[in-house]
Amino acid sequence: MTLVANTKHFSPHTYYIHTFGCQMNVNDSEHIAEILHQAGLRPANSPEKSDLIIINTCAVREKSEEKLFSFLGRLKTYKKKKNIRIGVTGCVAQLRREEIFRKAPHVDFVVGPDNYYRxxxxxxxxxxxxxxxxxxxxxxxxTPLKRTSPISAYVTIMEGCNNFCTYCVVPFTRGREKYRPLNLILDEIKKLADSGYQEIHLLGQNVNSYQDPESGQDLVDLLERVNQIEGLQWIRFITSHPRNFHRRLAEAMAHLEKVCHQLHLPVQAGSNKILTLMKRQYTREEYLEKIALVRELVPDVSLSTDIIVGFPGEEEExxxxxxxxxxxxxFDNIFSFRYSPRPRTAAARLPDSVPxxxxxxxxxxxxxxxxNIQLAKHKALCGRVMKVLCTGRSKKDPSQFSGRNEAYQVINFASPRDVFGQFVQVKIIDYGPYSLKGELVESGEKS
Ligand code: SF4
Incomplete structure (x- = not known):
């Protein structure tokens, strides 16, 4: 919808994308960059050096929205000095389109996640x-040719969500579930593997409800096909809904050698009263049964979860x-948040009763x-040698690297040679609550 028509010719040469939020947004920004690249624009490394600034936003928490408006505030004076175009994309764009123009009239266009093709x-x-x-x-x-990482790539397999958990804004920002055709997913992953990518993350708000629109093949079928792609070493998938996590998927994790023994299964709350108010569609007992199932089939599985505290009605018990x-x-890791009401959600109509x-x-x-749980778990890993994909190196000290193991734990380690982008063996020598510290073990070296 055109709000104000402008006859002024605008032909930007450079762009800058600022991304807030999750892996899905990082992946969307990579697609946006590719679209701009195909239009002849080149990336700039700061907003000051670009003609076009895009802010790709996240609406999952109130705080990320506040960050958007403060970022836009900073761009106001800048726009007065230079003929630039500012676009807001992503979930806040979808949810707060009128408010964005009201609070930040210097914004030129607002594009929701379903409209990037425009x-x-x-x-x-x-x-x-x-x-x-x-x-x-x-x-x-x-397909993005340039990605944030040259080793590990995000690949979207579905978008949106039909679950309508009462606190969640996703169905209003990303819409109902839509599944990407399986052949397009496989094509993208084959190209990534051919160009040296070692690890891929299959992404979607609810990946275990995936169904190929043509054949109806599901996530397990997709994992089986991706597992056959040569060159690829590790496959991860995120996010799973506990309701849709089933034995067949746990079995696939157990027998497909490239699928990492790592599962993110958001529980959100531990009491049945709150789970019902959240409309999560499982009980704590059912959740614990799924955990027992995956541990039975994949005994070394690494587990992480999301937790919301202070949901309306949450009492001490x-x-x-x-x-x-x-x-x-x-759990090996958790992502925890304070509840904040999000617009249009059912929970926003409940009294926000927890001070x-x-x-x-x-x-x-x-x-x-x-x-304390993580400290104890990390302590038990001291002395162990593990396979690590090196995904980062220190800018200040060329002997320091970082990476992730199969469990997706962060490992900082020293190496006398450049091992960026490689799988290496690392011996754990120290630990903290959120990461492990190690040293490179060369092949043939005794650990
Ligand atoms: S399943 Fe996840 S994305 Fe879907 S509504 Fe619930 S929290 Fe949001």
Whole structure:
């Protein structure tokens, strides 16, 4: 929809993308960059050096929205000095289109996640525009040639969500579930493997409800096909909904040699009362059964989860049930947040009954509890030698590298030679609550 037509010609040469949020947004930014690249634009390494600034946004938490408006505030004076075009993309664009123009009239266009295929047109039009229409079909975007990492790539397999958990804004920002055709996913991954990618993450808000639109093949079928792609070494998938996590998928994790023994299974809360209010569609008992199932079939599986504290109606005994889930499962990692009401969600209509200081105190307690679990787990890894994909190197010290093991734990290690992009063996020599420290073990070297 054109809000204000502009006859001024606009032809940018350079672009800068600022990304907020999750892996899905990082992957979307890679696609956006490819679209701009195909339009003849080149990346700039700061907003000051670019003619086009795109802010790719996240709406999952209130805080990320605040960050967007503060970033836009900083661009206001800059736009007065230079003829630039500013676009807001992503989930906040979809959710807050009117508010963005009201609070930041210097924004030129707003594009929701379902409309990136229109980006070229919006960049060059010079008009003030909004593109937030929904589409029910999958619209393939150009495959990014340049990615954030040269070793590990995100590959989107589905978008949106049909679950409508009462706290979650995703169904309103990404729409209903849409599945990417299986042949397009395989083509992209084959190309990535041919160009040296070692690891891929299959991405979607709810990957275990994936179905190829043509054949109906599911995530397990897809994993089996990806597992056959030569050159690739590790396959991960995120995010899984506990309701859709089943024995067949756990079996695939156990027998497909490239599928990492790592599972992110968001529990969100430990009490059945809160799980019902959240409309998560499983009980704590059912969740624990799924954990037992995956541990039975994949005994060395590394488990992580998401937790929300202070959901409306959460009382001390509900919160203690959440701590109890942590105690019982012994997760390898958790992502924990204070509840904040999100627009249009069902929970936003409930009284936000837990005072802020109680939410804060519970979050600290939860994180301390988990910190101790992780410290104990990491301590037990000392002396072990493990396979690590080196994904980073220190800018300051050329002997320091970082990477991840199969469990997706962060490992910082020293190496006398450059091992960036390689699989290496690392001996764990120290640990902290959130990462491990190690040293390179050369082949033939005794550990
Ligand atoms: S399953 Fe995940 S993405 Fe879907 S509504 Fe629930 S929290 Fe949001």
């Amino acid at each position: 980006l070229q047109e919006l960049v060059f039009s010079g008009n003030k525009e909004v593109a937030t229409a929904w589409h029910t079909d999958w619209r393939e975007l150009p 509900d919160f203690e049930q959440t701590l109890d889930i942590l105690r019982k499962v012994q 802020l200081e109680v939410k804060r105190e519970r979050l600290v307690r939860l994180q301390n509890w988990q910190r």
